[in-house]
Amino acid sequence: MSAMKTAKTTVVAGAALALSLGSLVMAGPAQAAAGPARAAAAPGSLIAQQALGQYTSGNAEVQKRKYEGDARDGDSERNNCNFYTGFWTARANLRWDHTSAPRTGTINNHQACGSSKGYMYVKVDGAWKKTWTTVKWTSRAWCADFAKYTWYWGKADVTGLSAAADSFRTYGRSNGTWHAKGQVVAGRYKPKPGDVVSYDNNGDGRADHVGVVTSYNSSRKVYNSVEGNTSLEQLTYKKTQSATAGRVLGYTSPKAR
Template identity: 35%
Template sequence: MNAPDTRTRPNGGPRMLRSLGAGAAATALLGSGLIVATATPAAAVSRAAIVSVAQSQLGNGSRNHEQPMGSGCNYYTGYFRSWKPASGCPATDGVQWRNSDWCADFAKYVWKNAGVRHADVPEGGGGTLTGWASSFKDYGVKYGTWHTRASGYTPQPGDAIVFDWDQSGNIDHVGIVKSANGSTVYTIEGNSGDRIKENSWSRGNIDIVGYSAPVDADSGSPDLG
C-alpha cells in the first residue's frame, strides 16, 4: 500500500439533478408546416479515451514526475491554477509549473482532455472540479454518479477513485481507474510518490471511499481478466 502523498479537505456539495445535455433536432411534418423539436441524446464520453489520456501522461517522461523531485513543482497544477507558487519550478510546453499537491489536478486534466462533461469548467468559473481531491466526490454527488465502496459497485475504466487514508472523513487523494476485476482495482494516479504511477488496490480496502463516474460515460466494462 502506498503512503499518503496528498492531503486535502472535504468540500461537500448538494446533490443536484443531472443536467440535460440534449440538443434539439427540428423535424418538419409534411403538409402541416409544423416544426417539432425532438431531443437528441448527448454524445457519450469514451471510457477507453479517458484511460488512454491517463496512460499517455504516465508515459510522458517530461512531465510524469515532480521537477525537481520532491519539490511539489508539477505540470498539472500549472495547467489549471496559475495563482499557485512557481518559485524554483520549470516551464514546459507553454505551461509554467507550479507547486501544490496535484493528484486532483492530474485527474481533472485527464477527464478534461478526454472530453468529460463539466471537467472543462474552471473552478473560478463555477466548476465543481477543483484542486481538492474531495471535489471528485462532490462531482459524483452533484451529477448522480457517486458510488461508495460499500455499495458493491464495480469500478469502471475512467472512473475517479477517491481515498481517505485515515478514515477521518476527509478525502485525501484521487486517481483514475484503469480497470478492475472481482477483487482488485487498477489505477493511474498523479502525485503518488511524487510522480504518476500505476497502482493496484483491493476493492475492499478501507482507504477507498468510493468512485465517481464521468457524466454520460459509455458502457465500457471493467477488465475481468
C-alpha cells in the same frame, strides 16, 4: 507484465482500443485531430486512455510530467512543482481555474519550478486555438489536478471540480455518479475505466487523495489506476489494488460534456 503491455491489453474494448497509445495524450504538435472513433467513444474509456497515455508516452515533453521538480532533469525533487497544476493555473489557458499556485517548491525545498511543453487552448489572432505551447509548472498537491486533466481531455464535464481531492466525491453526489465502497462490496457497482477512486488516508471521512481507474477485474474486485502526487512524488501506475480496501471511500463516474 510491463505497464505498456498492461495498458494495451486490459483497459477498454471496442472503438477506443483502435486508438494507438501515441494518440492518447497531448504528445506533440504532430498529433492528429480527434476522429470519428474517438468522438463516438464513451468519456470513461477516453479518460482511462488519457491517464495511461500520460504515464506511457514516449514523447520527451510528456515524460517530464511524471516527476515533480524543475522539469529539466526528470528526477524527483519532492517540491510539488508539476505540469498539471501549471496547466490549470495558467491565465492564458481557456480552462484557467481562476486560482494561483507558487512557482517555487512547497515541500522539502524552494527551488523554482521549471516549464515544459503541452497542449492548451490559447488565444491566437483573437481566437481560441489548441496550441502546443510552454506550460509553466506551479506547486501544490496535484493528485486532483492530474485526475481533472484526464477528465477534461477525455471529454468529461469538469464543472465543480477543483484542486481538492474531495471535490470529486462532491461532484459525484451532485451529479448522481458517486458510488460508495459499500456498493462494490455488495456487488451493486463495478468500477469502470475513467472513474476516479477516492481515498481517505487519515480517517477523517473525507477524500485526501484520488486516482484514475484504468481497468477493473470484477471476479477479483481489483483495479489498476494511474495516480499523481503519490508517496513517490510522481505519477504512478498502480496494479491490482483492492476495490474494497479500508482507505477507499468510493468511485465517481464522469458525465459527458
